[in-house]
Amino acid sequence: MTVVVNAILLLAALLLTISALVAIQRIAVGPSQLDRSIGSDLMVAVVIGSVGLWATWADQDTEIVIPLLLSMVGFTGAVSIARLVSERVVYRPKSGEKIRGDR
Amino acid sequence: MTAVLDLVSALFVLVGAFMCFAAAVSLVRYPDVLGKLHAITKPQSLGVMAIAIGVALGVRTWWALSVAIITIVFQLLTSPVAANMVARGAYRSGIVPSRNLNVDHLAEDLDEADARPDRLTPPPGGNSEPSGDHTR
Numbered sequence: 001m002t003v004v005v006n007a008i009l010l011l012a013a014l015l016l017t018i019s020a021l022v023a024i025q026r027i028a029v030g031p032s033q034l035d036r037s038i039g040s041d042l043m044v045a046v047v048i049g050s051v052g053l054w055a056t057w058a059d060q061d062t063e064i065v066i067p068l069l070l071s072m073v074g075f076t077g078a079v080s081i082a083r084l085v086s087e088r089v090v091y092r093p094k095s096g097e098k099i100r101g102d103r
Numbered sequence: 104m105t106a107v108l109d110l111v112s113a114l115f116v117l118v119g120a121f122m123c124f125a126a127a128v129s130l131v132r133y134p135d136v137l138g139k140l141h142a143i144t145k146p147q148s149l150g151v152m153a154i155a156i157g158v159a160l161g162v163r164t165w166w167a168l169s170v171a172i173i174t175i176v177f178q179l180l181t182s183p184v185a186a187n188m189v190a191r192g193a194y195r196s197g198i199v200p201s202r203n204l205n206v207d208h209l210a211e212d213l214d215e216a217d218a219r220p221d222r223l224t225p226p227p228g229g230n231s232e233p234s235g236d237h238t239r
Contacts, residue, residue, distance in 0.1 A: 002106065008113040012120035019120075019127035026130045034136050034193050038143050041185060042126050045147045048174075049116075049123050052154035056116050056161035064158055064170045071151060071178045075185035082185075082192035 009057050016053065020046045037081035044074035108160050115157030122150025135203050136193040144186040151178045 023046060026039035048067040055064050129142030152175045159171035193199055194209065201207065 002109070005109050005113045008110075008117050012113075012117045015117075015120040015124040019123045022127035022130055032136065032193075032196075032198050034189055034196070034198065035139070037189060038136065038139050039130065041143055042123070042130065042147065045123055045126065045151055048151050049119055049154050052158045053116055053120070055158050055167070056112055059162055061158075061162040061164050061167040061170075064162075064167060067151075067155065067158075068170050068174050068177075071174045072181070075181040078185045079188045082189040085192070 006057075009053060012053055013050075016046050016049050033081060033085040037078045037085075040081075041075070041078040044070055044077065048074070105163075108163065112157040112159075112161030115153050115160065119150040119152075119154035119157060122146040122153065126150070135199050137190060137199050138203070140186055140190055140193075144182050148178050148182045151175075 020043065023039045023042040027036045027043075030036045030039060048070050051063055051066045055061060123146075126142045126147045130139055133139045133141065155171040155174045155178075159168045
């Protein structure tokens with residue numbers, strides 16, 4: 001591993017760390033539950049990226065089962081939260097009607 | 104040759120990490136859930152694919168190549184499902200302010216479906232239905 005490759009991987013690790021922190025902040029702040037589910041979806045993608053980064057840096061392929069399984073089932077978190085947390089009343093705005101989110 | 108492939112794989116991993124960073128930026132900058140979904144789904148899928156290609160090029164084994172291909176296929180299959188479900192839930196919960204939407208075709212379509220006489224839908228004018236009915 002040359003210095004250039006190490007520097008590029010270090011920059012990628014920094015970007016992934018910042019993305020993870022922003023996702024956690026959105027999970028904490030997010031004004032609705034769906035914002036939090038989106039933040040957790042991004043967290044899953046960051047974990048996929050981190051394990052892929054580790055496999056590239058350490059030149060080992062034993063851990064890449066983790067991105068494989070996360071990409072298969074990592075979407076079920078967001079889907080189940082969206083399915084269960086959306087309001088049970090079927091409510092939709094008519095054309096031109098202001099809805100609850102308007103100020 | 105191996106040094107060139109190492110450099111190319113590192114660049115792919117950097118592109119993938121930058122796509123995840125773009126998705127994180129969208130979480131901060133977009134005002135509502137539907138806007139955040141733009142970058143949570145599209146660049147994020149591309150980022151996972153780029154990282155998978157980077158891993159396959161960096162760890163040059165057949166196992167890594169097959170795992171990368173399967174990862175890409177499943178990411179392309181599952182990401183639209185999550186986006187559709189979250190967007191549907193967000194719209195039907197009413198948490199999307201209508202001033203953020205330029206055009207709202209779904210409201211027009213639902214009004215048109217309401218106006219059509221049909222035994223299964225309640226007459227227009229009713230806003231709420233029994234809680235078991237999500238199938239529309």
